[in-house]
Amino acid sequence: MSEYRPVDPRESPRFAGIKTFMRLPHIKTTKGVDIAIVGVPFDTGASYRVGARFGPEAIRSVSALLRHHNEVLDVSIFDHCSVVDYGDLPVNPGYIEDSYKMIEDGIQPILDGDVIPILLGGDHSVTLPELRAMAKKHGTVAIIHFDSHSDTGDKRFGRKFTHGTPFRRAVEEELIMVENSIQVGMRGSIYSRDSLNDARKLGFDLITTVEVQKQGIDTLIQRIHDRVGDVKAFVSFDIDFVDPAYAPGTGTPEVGGFTSSEALRIVRGLKGLNLIGFDLVEVLPQYDPSQITALLAANIVYEFMSLIALRKKLESAE
Amino acid sequence: MSEYRPVDPRESPRFAGIKTFMRLPHIKTTKGVDIAIVGVPFDTGASYRVGARFGPEAIRSVSALLRHHNEVLDVSIFDHCSVVDYGDLPVNPGYIEDSYKMIEDGIQPILDGDVIPILLGGDHSVTLPELRAMAKKHGTVAIIHFDSHSDTGDKRFGRKFTHGTPFRRAVEEELIMVENSIQVGMRGSIYSRDSLNDARKLGFDLITTVEVQKQGIDTLIQRIHDRVGDVKAFVSFDIDFVDPAYAPGTGTPEVGGFTSSEALRIVRGLKGLNLIGFDLVEVLPQYDPSQITALLAANIVYEFMSLIALRKKLESAE
Amino acid sequence: MSEYRPVDPRESPRFAGIKTFMRLPHIKTTKGVDIAIVGVPFDTGASYRVGARFGPEAIRSVSALLRHHNEVLDVSIFDHCSVVDYGDLPVNPGYIEDSYKMIEDGIQPILDGDVIPILLGGDHSVTLPELRAMAKKHGTVAIIHFDSHSDTGDKRFGRKFTHGTPFRRAVEEELIMVENSIQVGMRGSIYSRDSLNDARKLGFDLITTVEVQKQGIDTLIQRIHDRVGDVKAFVSFDIDFVDPAYAPGTGTPEVGGFTSSEALRIVRGLKGLNLIGFDLVEVLPQYDPSQITALLAANIVYEFMSLIALRKKLESAE
């Protein structure tokens, strides 16, 4: 039995209580902790709609609907993992570089405590300081990136840091093992013929949504496993990977995307990989009147937790 | 030509008039009636979001869009069935057991008049008194239950009656032929490994959403027919069977669900069964800003009516 | 300097962090505490719209906008008071009498610790168990009741406990000093000519909205002070006291009400009274798309805190 686990929904109604993720204890500690849920309420990097700063609150709110056992992966998360809601990292809204420093510094004690962070954005610009912190702890890591955009743009209006550039910067800063990294789900109109090839030139394996739809999800999962292998990997999931029908509450939606069933199946397909960190970004509650985007995000975070728990379960069974 | 039929949309604009279901006559009678649409505006059994008490009104409102002929099943409903909107059953909000009595008593004259009821919830707790009334009239009946949850929980906070427990209670009260009953569509996180097995131990055949997605809809339809056979069956459809993208307006949504096309195809697959009652529950209009949940619910009710009309059509053709 | 005070908005952005009231520490203690903010997420007593169970969460969320100093009353709350967010009391949704017991029991340790509770509903039915707890601690207390309804109805559908009956029950149960109690703001259509007179017959002084609008707010404030005098008083504020333009997110709104300016002025007018408890009820977030109702509620709670702090400030200055 893990040290920290959520309030049991059978003991207290799910709408009650302070809204931490799954109503986990809100403790800023790493002691006795396997997984930390961490908010990164920063959206100054956004290029179109804004409001992802309220994303962590929205995801926490509906996460109250989640229960302890993952039936598909057959794992009871809290039998294997002690989990806390670590709260939100400090940020300075309006100032990207200040915030990058605060985010990187904020993650460090979590990693130093050998805790796996699951970070709730915030816009996608937050992944860069996350990766800086990961690299400091783990050295370069592989990236498994689910998104409708490759986010490998270069400067915009003369500036290097926006939510459209983190993965180019991560390569330039040598934070990631690009030869083991993969980008999945790109679609929609692009700036020029070179846009996706630029990502490939940086070294990423890149698969568009249309390609996944043609080849099937099993093929995709195999391709991810082949690419990543046994190296430490960080999963970055932009909610706009999913179609706007399933995730309307996001900043730069692209039609023609995945269903929630497909998204869950793909994430569950990561089982067995050596995953050392996760983020889930770009949830904008003001465009999510029925909370379905936040609910899907909470479920994907739940699958992330399940992947870790499953690995622990299997290890302890060996 | 049936005695009671809707206002013809070609004769009066669909947005006009008092909003009964399909603008059917609102008459509290069973004389000359084959099908009664009956509201059950009760939501005191809900564990998370509330507001299903406004479900019947919302479904009636958009049902004005429905027309008389079902092209897929090839049946003109009102050529074969006389249908009324019976109005809403009395309930006592805040008091489950009082309301259970009122609902059970309220249905009885409908059944005594040999009218097939299609009941619009309300939350899923209303199915228990419905089944009590059905059993009094018909003896035990088979249940065909579409839902993302099995609703076979036991007590919650020490109480037996909530929207999470009706099917366990129905088995305990010996209202249903559990060996002919089937639960379809369960998914999402569950309380413990035993949650779904508990439903199976009660005697239900239970198929999860993931299993249906693997095996296909034709297999599912065959499995339902095999299970139910010729016995009298009651259909209980929780709108959260469908994915939140298609049905955001519900109380405890679960991502990774069915599309509206799949749901319609499955319901149409019930044709030929001996269906003696229906309910459609858990529509919450306050979470349904574009009315798509209510519209889907109205269409499923429409398919229920079509199934009855089709059976009458085929019987009269013999 | 008080022991417990909020996160300083100048040190952490107001949208960040776990959403307790004003981002106060969430500690379930009474030690070193003057005021406890306490959620009572219960709405089973509601007669029309439901959803006040999400009221405490909504009020907490937007309370992040509040700052430490009350300029009009000239008091810095946390210079004089130590305040915690005590979390939510346990309730059993769907079961009023169970929940009444849980609420009464839940408040008791707060009162025993000599902490002033400010309770966030929930529907107005929660005031009865609150008053039961207050009476157990303090003996009978005066009630200052702001509302568009007098909530002194008798049974509804044969049942004694709903959100329309708590003040009749409180008189019957001899929980309150009715001769020092006052009801302010009644308006809108009523069941019969006797409805308001019934409240008066129970012993309340009752002033309608139309009367207040004629006589002016200064007169009202004087009348409240005259009525209540020096006895211990409990303030119950139903957000529907205010006009629906200012508070759309409520269950049984009545047009023709007060503005937010008027409401604040009236509440500030309570200064000097011996206030030993407060509640703020009937906030329904699903009808509050721009959060203005929750924001007004948070501000009224803020004025409640200020009234207590001001009294402490003046006492300590003597």
Add this chain to the structure above:
Amino acid sequence: MSEYRPVDPRESPRFAGIKTFMRLPHIKTTKGVDIAIVGVPFDTGASYRVGARFGPEAIRSVSALLRHHNEVLDVSIFDHCSVVDYGDLPVNPGYIEDSYKMIEDGIQPILDGDVIPILLGGDHSVTLPELRAMAKKHGTVAIIHFDSHSDTGDKRFGRKFTHGTPFRRAVEEELIMVENSIQVGMRGSIYSRDSLNDARKLGFDLITTVEVQKQGIDTLIQRIHDRVGDVKAFVSFDIDFVDPAYAPGTGTPEVGGFTSSEALRIVRGLKGLNLIGFDLVEVLPQYDPSQITALLAANIVYEFMSLIALRKKLESAE
């Protein structure tokens, strides 16, 4: 005791049942009827936003909150009046002149039955056929017109019939006693300096919102009584008379308007006049997410009913 009266909210919960106005009987008769609530779901005359065709449904829905006794006017409506919900008049959406004929013809049997109609729009273009029917029955009548626009425009895009022209047309068609008629509440930007003077040249007394705000409501009420005197009068109330804060759900809102308290006070000020018909127009539910506009409209209709009941009460007391 009147023949037709609403379902008693103390006997059936207000959210239950088919949504007629106040849950009155829906009977298309004039026998034994004093007042008929009549929907006119027509919005083809609208110049900016559209959707008033759903106005009657929205007003009916929330009218369930109304109770039987008007405390301010001290009258129990249904002690003096028998009231039905007559349903909606037939209209042909997209065709103004067709619909004008249908509306005029539809009202005639109501007037022939000596029933006072209270008509729920629809956009303001519906007042012209209403006045045609009134004139046929009563001869010319005075108009008491509450609105932020005078609606005395001439042709628009070459056409005579829109929601901006009914009162000019009514003068031209000699349907009204313009020398006894009054327009109240005009405000906002206008097409040219002559716009309001044109209305005055047609013979109307016209008072702007700014003038009312300067002179006070008592003065306004006196001016209306002086103008109208004892002649038969028809009241036309455009919900945009009220400020958008109180009535956001309307087609051509004008800021700087009246509060709901002021509007109620003005309408109640009509007591004693010889009112033979009413309409309430321009409620657009799609712009009214919290239903406050529809609720205010329902309350104004309620005051209309009360004015009639009060006159009957006083007559019978003589």
Add this chain to the structure above:
Amino acid sequence: MSEYRPVDPRESPRFAGIKTFMRLPHIKTTKGVDIAIVGVPFDTGASYRVGARFGPEAIRSVSALLRHHNEVLDVSIFDHCSVVDYGDLPVNPGYIEDSYKMIEDGIQPILDGDVIPILLGGDHSVTLPELRAMAKKHGTVAIIHFDSHSDTGDKRFGRKFTHGTPFRRAVEEELIMVENSIQVGMRGSIYSRDSLNDARKLGFDLITTVEVQKQGIDTLIQRIHDRVGDVKAFVSFDIDFVDPAYAPGTGTPEVGGFTSSEALRIVRGLKGLNLIGFDLVEVLPQYDPSQITALLAANIVYEFMSLIALRKKLESAE
């Protein structure tokens, strides 16, 4: 490089600037123009919900998200086409026949300038005057019609022109080559068994949604190409072709529809055809709180532009 092209999103943030389609120049010219985006803000033909007059504005707003290169069709639109936003055609709201004349006349100079129009509705009634203009320029053309309704109704309430009748009228007026025309996607309840057959009797090839779902999209695309061949074709796309989950913001939604991926794939399947005009109709922003309907519409318009650009690219490559 084309004469007229959008503001580059890499040079000016996409939320900035006057909202023309894709932030194209708003110039009412045909000189040096290949494609004109043209609004037709007319919704007087609508039978149920209204508000499509705001459709062009909503589509333009969110079209700012589109970028220059179509990755799937591999074409950079503005390398091959000069495109302008021509603004909106004049219409007379409330008057269908007047507006038909204005729309027909408004399109004529565009066609006379040999510019391909892409028209943004408006309700589907606007297609008739569009086809009148097309026929005047091109003679009869084939129609490729995507919709959940065949819109081949006859008179409604005695009138010939509504959004349910344009394609019958087009056949009667001999505007189209019906033997080369095809209607795709019909579904949902219909008025009578004959409803779809009537369309077929008029000469259309008609494929229901259920048939497409059975046969697959490749088969559909082949069938369209076989039917249309080399003749000039006009594409009319009603957004309700897509399921309400993907396009909630529409006037007469039908559940059980296509996904956005399927819709895009089908539209891209038109490549190679001789397309001389397009419309996209029935977007109602008031039912589209997250703008997903408008975004999908903008993307379909984008595919239309891409089809033209691709044809030009291939022609110039020959």
Add this chain to the structure above:
Amino acid sequence: MSEYRPVDPRESPRFAGIKTFMRLPHIKTTKGVDIAIVGVPFDTGASYRVGARFGPEAIRSVSALLRHHNEVLDVSIFDHCSVVDYGDLPVNPGYIEDSYKMIEDGIQPILDGDVIPILLGGDHSVTLPELRAMAKKHGTVAIIHFDSHSDTGDKRFGRKFTHGTPFRRAVEEELIMVENSIQVGMRGSIYSRDSLNDARKLGFDLITTVEVQKQGIDTLIQRIHDRVGDVKAFVSFDIDFVDPAYAPGTGTPEVGGFTSSEALRIVRGLKGLNLIGFDLVEVLPQYDPSQITALLAANIVYEFMSLIALRKKLESAE
């Protein structure tokens, strides 16, 4: 007759056409122009809610409702002024100092052309670069600042530029004549007792909302005129000056504010002053579901234009 004037709403329906302010010509020129409407879609300075970048679009959209003549001030704007919609200034989202430079540079040609700018924010941080540009052209100017906050904070999280600091910075940078400047409307909780006094120490005259409510609007208007006198003055209007009931769509709302009537009366009270520039900031459309905030903002801009036109009218009459 002025050179540039809006499309006449009597000639083209108000919902039609590209949405510039009042459907004025969108021309980036100063030649023959008296007033330029200029968007400043920048919201990186916001401390709580974000989204004011979409403010200019929202205000332009609903400004279509405005007509040419101001009845209260008795001036036909376009008889005296030539007005253009200049479009939006370039900004770099996420980078305040870059954007400050772009805004300042962007305004300069407007001022150099002797055109009066009316700037549509954006958050309140944009006022600083506006004032820098004004000072470069005009030397120091008086400020008339309507707001619920004084926005004279010092650094936040170590940074000098946010939407809470522009007026302190303006004093420090010696851009304004503080001894002729006035701040009106401050209210709500504040950080410390010194917060408002700090503004006064900087030299501002500052009047709180509560003070205005006590003293009356006529007194306020006189006080503004006395303070400002004949010097050149810039008006900065934060929409949160108004109560959230009237302006829900804003970033940091404060309850207890002004009505729309009061706001209009105050703005009209500025007539006669020597006003050389204006801004209207902090409109956030995502919190404004019925567009009432944007409508009020558009009307205040309309009053600004009227003040200029009135001055020209009176000057030309001399």
